[in-house]
Amino acid sequence: MATTLTNKDFKSDQEVRWCPGCGDYAILNSVQNVFPKLGIPREKFVVVSGIGCASRFPYYMDTYGFHTIHGRAPAVATGVKMANPELSVWVVSGDGDALSIGGNHLIHAMRRNVDIKVLMFNNRIYGLTKGQASPASELGKKTKSTPMGSADAPFNPLAIALGANARFVARSVDIMAGHLRVVLEAAARHKGSAFVEIFQNCNIFNDKAFDAWTEKDVRDDRMVSLDPGEPIVFGKEKNRGIALDCLEPKVVSFDGDVPDEVLRWDPSRTDPTLSFMMAHLDDRPNFPLPIGIFRQVDEPTYEQRVHEQIETAQSKRGKGDLQGLLASGNTWVV
Amino acid sequence: MGTADSGTMKDPSTKTELPSVVIRLAGDSGDGMQLTGTQFTTSTALSGHDLATLPDFPAEIRAPAGTMNGVSGYQIQFAGTDVHTPGDSPDVLVAMNPAALRANVGDLVRNALVLVNVDSFKPKDLAKAGYENNPLEDGSLSGYRVIEVELTRLTRQAVDDLGLDTRSADRCKNFFALGMMFWLFERPMEPTEKWLREKFANRELILEANLRALKAGWAYCEATEVFAERYVVPRAAAEPGTYRNISGNTATALGLLAAAERSDLQLFYGSYPITPASDVLHEVAKYKEFGAVSFQAEDEISAVAAAIGASYAGSLGTTCTSGPGMALKAEAMGLATMVELPLVVCNIQRGGPSTGLPTKTEQADLLQSLFGRPSETPTPVVAAATPSDCFAMAYEAARIAVRSMTPVIFLSDGYLANGAEPWRIPNVEDLPDIPVPQPNPENFLPYLREPETLARPWARPGTPGMEHRVGGLEKEDGTGNVSYTAENHERMVHLRAEKIQKIADYIPEQSVDGPDSGELLVVGWGSTYGAITGAVEHARREGLSVSHAHIRYLNPFPKNLGDVLSSYRKVLIPEMNLGQLALLLRGMYGIETESFTKVQGKPFTEAEVFTKIREMAS
Structure with a gap:
């Protein structure tokens, strides 16, 4: 690149139109701060979205962008990436878009290991359609569509991604800009499918949905960051850690040095068992909710494999000769 | 039994020249009839004939063997002049079992040649096909020339010394039947032999068995005079x-x-x-x-x-x-x-x-x-x-x-x-x-x-x-x-x-086959082309004035389509739906049309369209 890019280079001329106070603003800001750092020319970014509040995202990024239809962004992005593997392809989606109407495309993009980065803004509500329960809404949640409380149990988005064999799985929070940037940058630099759940506050229809974990005064005790190579330690005093008790996690308290029994986080394990355990850690009473990188496994990508087959065919059989192909098989001359 | 070669054997029978032939091969969906048909088609194409084919197979990959639901068919028409469809009514039916016979016999021309595998006409086969009596014995096939062949026994004999199990040996019987068809219509066997050699390159035994069955079918006809005559179809004069x-x-x-x-x-x-x-x-x-x-x-x-x-x-x-x-x-x-x-x-x-x-x-x-x-x-x-x-x-x-x-x-x-x-x-x-x-x-x-x-x-x-x-x-x-x-x-x-x-x-503008104005225009789109073309040619041979416009650009329509349509007194639109093009043309051009529809999962026959044309033109 001839010139160094800054966040301004990624701001389009369109007026950003989310509700005042929406968590989307902070995420947009973080993305616009991370993109210039990646060493990728601006014209190589493609941001693809589906439908929902989050999906307005591409209009505000001065990159190539495609606002598609509800739930289908991972499929469209798969086509973009297969057609041109040189592009850096990002999908911006929400919990309704990604987990409900688009669930099938999400899991298949993940299992194929298409090198696309899926940012799922999770506000646990349908915002654009004005406040119905989403597949991430908690059981019993009262909304316009569930006046007596939601009767259907929610998805655990990270467990879905892990179950679909996403090679990179992470979680961060809209208001934790520093953490979010680290996660976004790691996702960007990972080669392969990446799924990032971002807690995003919808201050109109589901305000303070994550406050119990993410407010500054409780954050250190109620969340734990999974950082590659680091022990899993949390608490204001950094005096508690996650250890294993046979097949169950346990919280250990300590003074001074971190005891050996505290797990040192290694997201590069191919076996996703521990990643699953972390995705479900906070299902247990008094356990912190993990954020950070749950899984990061290197494997050849789908588009790599597809294009390798093309190269193999071309090196074996030479570049295709259309006239020869048309006249292949049994022919006769009149 | 010796092996035969298509070029070297003496021809023992008389030959009859036919302008065109329609053959239908039918059997269980596991009998390989699609494959047999494809091979016959390749050989026919390489002989320089014009042709059209129609596979007709059940939705189930393997419906219960021997039942009507499991019948798979393949039809080919070949001729010396333009072939537009796979043919309305077969002249020849190969039926590998009673169900294949029962499912198809109603479509045949009178006096059609019917080759049956008599080995599969045992009481339980007949029952599976829903026959109360054996049609080979009850006189119900008296309008046809039935050729009973012990296809299963003869095929087993042909591969006898290869040490195949019975099931594998029986799977070759479609090639025995194919060999017979090749003989009957003087088709070269080499393309099929070549195909078999490629297909079974690594399975020598299966290759040998299929080759033997194929050649044995030919030789059987040569040696036994099972058919009274052979048929010759003059070649097409194509572009x-x-x-x-x-x-x-x-x-x-x-x-x-x-x-x-x-x-x-x-x-x-x-x-x-x-x-x-x-x-x-x-x-x-x-x-x-x-x-x-x-x-x-x-x-x-x-x-x-x-x-x-x-x-x-x-x-x-x-x-x-x-x-x-x-x-x-x-x-x-x-x-x-x-x-x-x-x-x-x-x-x-x-x-x-x-x-x-x-x-x-x-x-x-x-x-x-x-x-x-x-x-x-x-x-x-x-x-x-x-x-x-x-x-x-x-x-x-x-x-x-x-x-x-x-x-x-x-x-x-x-x-x-x-x-x-x-x-x-x-x-x-x-x-x-x-x-x-x-x-x-x-x-x-x-x-x-x-x-x-x-x-x-x-x-x-x-x-x-x-x-x-x-x-x-x-x-x-x-x-x-x-x-x-x-x-x-x-x-x-x-x-x-x-x-x-x-x-x-x-x-391109809409082209018309036939006079550019007059009494009757037949308008079609899609796969009705063959049946309409054949029917229109038939009508002209009968002295009727009829034109045919086949629409390939349906949105937008060609610019001149309105003029074309308004140049005829009557417009006939055969369609395999309930009149969708007719509705469109009436709506867009305000013309009267006669909709002629068929929704049976099967294409129009030339005869159906011809009958309608004759009714409208006279």
């Missing part, structure tokens, strides 16, 4: 050129590839398996050395969505399906209309609605093609008339999609998809040019249109300085910025419609 036999689905795949090559675009083909379209996917998946990317998607929606994504990134995005899949793709096609990207959607129609008749043919998706999306979503539609025409029209679909930056629907159907005919191989350089709308770097706006076509420029991601956003929301022309104003929306709706109408400026 000079190099020919091959081609099915509609192969032609469709090749047409898409040719368009990608000629426009210098990478072919992206996204598809989800569905009958009868899957063979197009199988074909495109072979084109890797051409750089073609085939994508077997998780569902129909993903297949089209990925194709749209690929088009956005600069490839020629294509997808292929049948009725149920078309319904699922509708929303994404609307997106392609809105973002104005090239996209070819192939619909290999089948009987419906819902799962319907997956392996049978129908052409009832015409109105869905034109109108089957929410709101004002004008979409060009083209339709192939014959199996080989699938090449030309798939190419046309891609040419229109790229030139006018729009999704285009290409219609074929089960009959064209699986049917085959000789195809004069075109010269790649002679195919029409495909201009690709390029962005102007000096003055780039994503929706700045070419005046001639109203196509917007195709700026591919990766191009510096042309970063832009597209999406499904209504937009302002030029900038592409989201706009919800009332006047803008109305303007854009008209603009999108006008863009599609302008395609009529560069597609």
Whole structure:
């Protein structure tokens, strides 16, 4: 690149139109701060979205962008990436878009290991359609569509991604800009499918949905960051850690040095068992909710494999000769 | 029993010359009748005959053996002059079991030759087929020339010393029957021998067994005079050129590839398996050395969505399906209309609605093609008339999609998809040019249109300085910025419609076979071409004045179509639906039409169309 890019280079001329106070603003800001750092020319970014509040995202990024239809962004992005593997392809989606109407495309993009980065803004509500329960809404949640409380149990988005064999799985929070940037940058630099759940506050229809974990005064005790190579330690005093008790996690308290029994986080394990355990850690009473990188496994990508087959065919059989192909098989001359 | 060679043996029987022959091969779906038919077709094509074929197989891969539901058939008509259809009524039926006989005997011409495998006419076989009496004994076949052959026993004998188990030996009996057909019609066996040697290159025993069965079938006819005579069909006098036999689905795949090559675009083909379209996917998946990317998607929606994504990134995005899949793709096609990207959607129609008749043919998706999306979503539609025409029209679909930056629907159907005919191989350089709308770097706006076509420029991601956003929301022309104003929306709706109408400026005018005005015009579209052409020729031989217009561009229609239609006193429209084209033409041109419909999962016969023509013309 001839010139160094800054966040301004990624701001389009369109007026950003989310509700005042929406968590989307902070995420947009973080993305616009991370993109210039990646060493990728601006014209190589493609941001693809589906439908929902989050999906307005591409209009505000001065990159190539495609606002598609509800739930289908991972499929469209798969086509973009297969057609041109040189592009850096990002999908911006929400919990309704990604987990409900688009669930099938999400899991298949993940299992194929298409090198696309899926940012799922999770506000646990349908915002654009004005406040119905989403597949991430908690059981019993009262909304316009569930006046007596939601009767259907929610998805655990990270467990879905892990179950679909996403090679990179992470979680961060809209208001934790520093953490979010680290996660976004790691996702960007990972080669392969990446799924990032971002807690995003919808201050109109589901305000303070994550406050119990993410407010500054409780954050250190109620969340734990999974950082590659680091022990899993949390608490204001950094005096508690996650250890294993046979097949169950346990919280250990300590003074001074971190005891050996505290797990040192290694997201590069191919076996996703521990990643699953972390995705479900906070299902247990008094356990912190993990954020950070749950899984990061290197494997050849789908588009790599597809294009390798093309190269193999071309090196074996030479570049295709259309006239020869048309006249292949049994022919006769009149 | 000795082996025989097609060229060296003395011919012991008399020969009768026939202008054309229709043969139907029928057996259990596991009997290999499709394979036998394909081999007979290849041999016939290489003999220089014109031909048309129709496979007819059950939806179940293996229905209960010996039952009516499990009968699989393959029909071929070949002749010395233009063959338009696989034929109305077979002259020859090969029936591998009672069910195959019972399912087909009603379609035969009087005095047809019926070859049956008498070994499979035991009481329990007859019961499975629902016969109370043995039709070979009760006189019910007295109107036909029945040839009883112990196909199973003779095949087992032919491979006796190879040490095969009975089941493997019995699987060769279709080649015994094929050998007999080759003898009867003096077909060369070499192409089949060559095919077997390639197919079973690593399975010597199976290869030897099949070769022996094939040759034994020939030799049996030679030695026993099982047939009283052999038949000779004079060759076709076709247009000079190099020919091959081609099915509609192969032609469709090749047409898409040719368009990608000629426009210098990478072919992206996204598809989800569905009958009868899957063979197009199988074909495109072979084109890797051409750089073609085939994508077997998780569902129909993903297949089209990925194709749209690929088009956005600069490839020629294509997808292929049948009725149920078309319904699922509708929303994404609307997106392609809105973002104005090239996209070819192939619909290999089948009987419906819902799962319907997956392996049978129908052409009832015409109105869905034109109108089957929410709101004002004008979409060009083209339709192939014959199996080989699938090449030309798939190419046309891609040419229109790229030139006018729009999704285009290409219609074929089960009959064209699986049917085959000789195809004069075109010269790649002679195919029409495909201009690709390029962005102007000096003055780039994503929706700045070419005046001639109203196509917007195709700026591919990766191009510096042309970063832009597209999406499904209504937009302002030029900038592409989201706009919800009332006047803008109305303007854009008209603009999108006008863009599609302008395609009529560069597609061919409607041609007419026959007088350009008069009493009766038969108008068809799609796979009815063969039956209508045959029927119209028949009518002319009977002295009737009748013309035929076959519409291949269904949206927009050719500019002169209204004039063509109004030049005749009566317009007859045969369709394999309840009159969809008739409804369109009446609506658009305000003309009276006579709709003639058939929805049986089977194509029209020439005789059906002829009878209707005679009724209307006299």
